[in-house]
Amino acid sequence: MTQTTQQEHLNVTYLGLFANLGMAVAKITGGWLLYSQTLKADGVHSLADSITDLTAMVVLFLDSSNFSLDISGTQIKTESIGAVIIGSIVLMGGVLLGKEAITLTPTSSKSVNPHAMWFSVLSVLVKEILYRKTMKVARKNKSPALAASAAHHRLDSFSSALSLVSIVAGSLYPNSRVVDMACTGIVSALVIKEGMEVIFASGRDIINAEPKHAKVD
Numbered sequence: 740m741t742q743t744t745q746q747e748h749l750n751v752t753y754l755g756l757f758a759n760l761g762m763a764v765a766k767i768t769g770g771w772l773l774y775s776q777t778l779k780a781d782g783v784h785s786l787a788d789s790i791t792d793l794t795a796m797v798v799l800f801l802d803s804s805n806f807s808l809d810i811s812g813t814q815i816k817t818e819s820i821g822a823v824i825i826g827s828i829v830l831m832g833g834v835l836l837g838k839e840a841i842t843l844t845p846t847s848s849k850s851v852n853p854h855a856m857w858f859s860v861l862s863v864l865v866k867e868i869l870y871r872k873t874m875k876v877a878r879k880n881k882s883p884a885l886a887a888s889a890a891h892h893r894l895d896s897f898s899s900a901l902s903l904v905s906i907v908a909g910s911l912y913p914n915s916r917v918v919d920m921a922c923t924g925i926v927s928a929l930v931i932k933e934g935m936e937v938i939f940a941s942g943r944d945i946i947n948a949e950p951k952h953a954k955v956d
């Protein structure tokens with residue numbers, strides 16, 4: 740990876756990290772103040788995304804020092820290992836969200852404040868911008884890890900759109916939790932699918948890694 744390419748990857752990852760952290764704080768606070776369980780859950784999702792971004796940055800730093808693991812004479816790229824770690828975190832996030840969908844209980848007797856929807860709308864917009872910016876760099880530099888990260892932003896955008904649906908339904912029908920549970924269930928299934936795709940794709944890279952001493956003397 741050239742220095743310019745690496746700087747571009749770092750810049751777009753920094754942007755994702757700060758956006759995710761900001762949105763996590765905003766959505767958890769907003770969900771708490773406006774009585775939206777889904778918005779809070781979406782905020783926790785953004786917090787998990789921040790961890791993913793941090794992992795991606797650690798991988799970039801390791802890559803810049805040309806770090807690679809040597810397992811039985813086969814050099815494995817840190818980018819593939821990083822992608823497996825990121826995929827596992829995403830997968831765990833999906834499982835936790837799924838668990839939440841099954842065990843979802845109203846924590847407040849107060850119905851959701853419709854203004855919670857503005858947090859979801861803003862989140863969809865921010866995530867769409869992040870998707871476009873990240874995909875542009877991924878295509879330019881042909882980076883599968885960055886493309887996976889962009890696809891994740893798209894998935895997050897859909898996740899926030901579902902939280903919007905849930906907030907609207909919650910304010911129209913304050914006594915029903917069905918939409919809440921269904922939306923959280925769909926989001927968790929998508930997050931699990933995304934995590935597994937990342938793990939399988941990079942797992943294939945690791946299995947097909949070139950042996951270090953390919954030439955027979």
Ligand SMILES: [Zn+2]
Binds near residue numbers: 784785788891894895
């Ligand atoms: Zn996510």
